[in-house]
Amino acid sequence: MDSIEVVLVMLLAVVASAYLTRLLPRAVPLPLVQIALGALIAAKSTRGVDLEPDLFFLVFLPPLLFLDGWRIPKSGLLRDKGTILELALGLVVFTVLGAGLLIHWLIPAMPLPVAFALAAIISPTDPIAVSSIAATTPIPKRLMHILEGESLLNDASGLVCFRFAVAAAMTGAFSVSTAGLTFVWLVVAGIGAGVGVTMLVTWAQRWLTCRFGEPVGSPILVNLLLPFGAYLVAERMHASGILAAVAAGITMSYVELNGHALANTRIQRSAVWDTVQFALNGIMFVLLGEQLPDIFRGASATIEESGHLNPWWLAVYAVAINVGLLMLRMLWVWASLRLTIFKQKIRHQPRMKINPRLLLATTLAGARGAITLAGVLTLPLAMPDGSPFPARSLTIFLACSVILVSLLVASLGLPRLLAGMTFPPEPEEQREEDLARRAAANAAIVAIEHTQVVLMEAESCVDPEAYPQAAARVIAFYEHKLKEVDPENDAAWRKTDHAEKELRLAALDAERTTIYDLARHDRISDDISRKLVREIDLMEARYR
Template identity: 80%
Template sequence: MDSIEIVLVMLLAVVASAYLMRLLPSAIPLPLVQIALGALIAGKSSHGVELEPDLFFLIFLPPLLFLDGWRIPKSGLLRDKGTILELAFGLVFFTVIGAGFMIHWMIPAMPLAVAFALAAIVSPTDPIAVSSIASNTPIPKRLMHILEGESLLNDASGLVCFRFAVAAAMTGAFSIGTASLTFVWLVVAGLGAGVAVTMAVTWVQRLLTRRFGEPVGSPILVNLLLPFGAYLVAERLNASGILAAVAAGVTMSYVELSGQAMANTRIQRSAVWDTVQFSLNGIMFVLLGEQLPDIFKGARATIEESGHLNPWWLAVYAVAITGGLLVLRFAWVWASLRLTIFKQRLRKEDGPQISWRLVLATTLAGARGTITLAGVLTLPLLLPNGEPFPARALTIFLACSVILLSLLIASIGLPGLLKGMTFPAEPEEQQEEDLGRRAAATAALEAVKDAQVKLMEANDCVDPNVYPEAAGRVIAFYEHRLREVAPEKESTWRRTDSAERELRLAGLKAERRVVFDLARHDKISDSISRKLVREIDLLEERYK
């Protein structure tokens, strides 16, 4: 099977995984289904996919990290910044040191620098994997925000530690002073490159749009290329391209608040990015399954070099490392929570009681995924002297095993652990939504009144009498919306909102059915039917 055919088959496997999820039990997470399909492809293909580490890193990581930085809730990041920073940096360094020494002690054939590299690459968590589990598990929104923030930042910290460890394995030397200065440069220059590239590209794009207009599709393509540009610029500066991609995404979220992009562009761009995210994450796990047979063979050879002829030692090592990571994470989460409560008591504030089930849930929710896979596959093939990189196949196998086991543990443990737990309501989101609706409707009323006067006074106004009636209809619509979200009528509105949404959806489905029927019988043209159906689709998305 040719490489192009394998890529197409993998994309088809990603599509098939989404439909298989509808047939399989809900407790099975999507990544595991994709890994199984990848293993099936490996069994049917005549040769495997040969991955170039640097190219693999460039293709997969920048867009995923960029999108994470763009879409993560910033309010949640700021509210729980202390907890997130403790998990994203403190826990990563704690894991690298603790798990690194443990791995080297268990597997003497693996050099200490390589053991630290393995510990570093399995330290980042993956919210995509957890969210697929959370779709059927009542994980509190605030906990999910913390996990998302942790993943966004520990991707960078874990991969930077991984880079240092690999450099030490390649050169055989490590200096704390040099590493500290290099780390500062990696972070500062990486973040600066991400912000600078995003701002520069945005400025140039706006300048060209004001002068020449906005070509169809061009802003979306520029947006897709942005994370790669930030990553490559940072790498040229010997800084962290990973942090540059994250910083570019966060900067893009603030650029978006300017409201310069056209509505049609935002709608299409969101759909494109959803497709990119689903495709890249899916291909990553399918690739993992496709690589597993060769990875297992190489890992078995490394185990035999250490004196263990029984391949079951691979399973022992994988379980031991996964268990060690869980213990380290549990200890850090518990200590972090105790420290938070202690600080609150010093300020004479009432601190929350420790819920062991919630601490365990936070521990199990630290599933590994795409970042771990993408990072470990970038291990160099050869040392500078031409010798094979030590224990490369075993390191990749153990990292992949941690991904599989952490996903299994989370999918099995979280539903049972959180079953029956009640969580405090989070009314602030609904309050913020109501505030936004009231403010938007009020501003719209003022704008409609001003526009009515300007249009009636315009020189090209044909019939001034039509504007009062048209304005009255638009004003009535916004006044109705204001009455809907009025605080004193909130309870009544909430009771009728669901029923009204169902009725509107039923009406829109009937509209669409009739439009398609008219087009099939040549009563209206295809272009008109597409225009009408698009309007109906946009309205339907509003009420979903």
């Protein structure tokens, strides 16, 4: 099977995995299904996919990290910034040191820099893997925001540590002062490149749109290319392309607040990015499964380097490393919570209690995934003198085993651990939504009244009496929306929400069926049919 055909089969496997997860028990997460399908592809094909490490890194990581930075809730990120930084930076360094020494102790034949490189690449958690598990598990929203923020930032910190460790393995030298200065440059220049490229591209696109209009599809394509541009610019500056992609995504989220993009562009762009994210993450896990047989054979061939001949020692190493990672994570999370309680005591604030089940849930939720796979496959094939990179196959195998075991532990452990737990509702979100709806409705009424006067006084106005009637109807619609979010009428209006939603959905379905029926009998054109169905679909998306 040719490489192109294998890629196409992988894309079909990603599509099939989405349907298989609906047939399998809810405890089976999507990444595990995709890994299994990848292994099946490897069993049926005679030729796999060989990707250059740098190309693999460039194709998969920038868009995924860009999207993580764009979509992560900024309010939660700022509210829990202390806890997130402790996990994303402190825990990564703690894991690199602790797990690196553990791996070198387990496998003395693996050089210490290579052990640290393996520890660094298995330190970042994966938000997609956690989200797929959380879809069937009642994880508190605040904890999910912390886990998302951790996974966003520890991608960058883990990959930067990985880069230092690989450089030390290649050169045989490591200087703390040089590493410190290099780290500062990587961070500052990487973030600057991401912010600068995003702002420059946004300004140029806005200027071109004002001068020449907006071509269909052009803004979406520019948005898709943006993370690659930020990544490549940072790499040319010998800075961190990973941080550049993250910074570009976060900057894009603030640029969007200007509201310059057209509504139609935002809708189409969101759908395109959802597809890209699903496809890239799916292919990453399918590719992991497809390469597992070769990875296992390569690791078995190098097991002799560790002083053992029995391949079952691979399983011993995998279990020991995973247990070590869980213990390190639990220890750090517990210490972080104790530090938070100590700060609350000093500030005379109400002190929280450590819930053992949530402590263990935070530990198990540290599943690894696409970032670990993408990073470990970028290990160099050879040393500067031409000799093979030491224990490369074994390192890749152990990283893949961490992905598999962490996914299994999280998918099997979290539902049972959190079963029966009830979490208090988060009224803050409802209050913020009601505040936004009231402010938007009041602003709309003011704009209607002002626009009505302007249109009636315009020279092109044909029938001035039509505008008061139209304005009254539109204002009545917004006054109805204001009553829905009126605190005094809150209980009464909330009771009708579900009933109104079901009735509106039934009405929209009837509208769509009728339009399709008219189009099938050639009573309306395809263009009119598509236009009206799109309007109905947007309304349905609002109520769903």
